[in-house]
Amino acid sequence: MKKIFIILVLGSTTLLSSMGSFAGPHFDGDDDSRGGGWQGRNFDRPDDENRIRERRMREERGVERLKQHRWQAGYVMPQHYRGNGYKVDYKDNNLPRPGRNEQWYKINNDFILVNSDDNSIIRIMGF
Helix, strand or coil, X not given: CHHHHHHHHHHHHHHHHXXXXXXXXXXXXXXXXXXCCCCCCCCCCCHHHXXXXXXXXXXXHHHHHHHCCCCCCCXXXXXXXXXCCCECCCCCCCXXXXXXXXXXXXXXXXXXXXXXXXXXXXXXXXX
16 A cells, blocks of 8 residues: 555656646746747737738738729729829810719729719729
């Protein structure tokens, strides 16, 4: 009986002492040598650079998706294209005069007439 008790005690102490080797290293929150801690995937860059890079990649993907967009009358014009940079003057481009609350936009070599009130596409002219 004494031998079984000694074997159980030694086995449990061996097991418990080896469990500590499975634990990961302890890190204080004060170690900033890795460029922003352990929050992000890229440990070499500060968090602001990661956010800027990821935002730029998202915007580029969005622009590429919008370039492939097929315009159709009745659809709503995406907000990305509603800026003044896409608006064109109908006289300069030999387009029909827009009605009240209508505006011509040039997107990917297409001229699109849009209702300014609800941003719905009225007409598309491709050149």
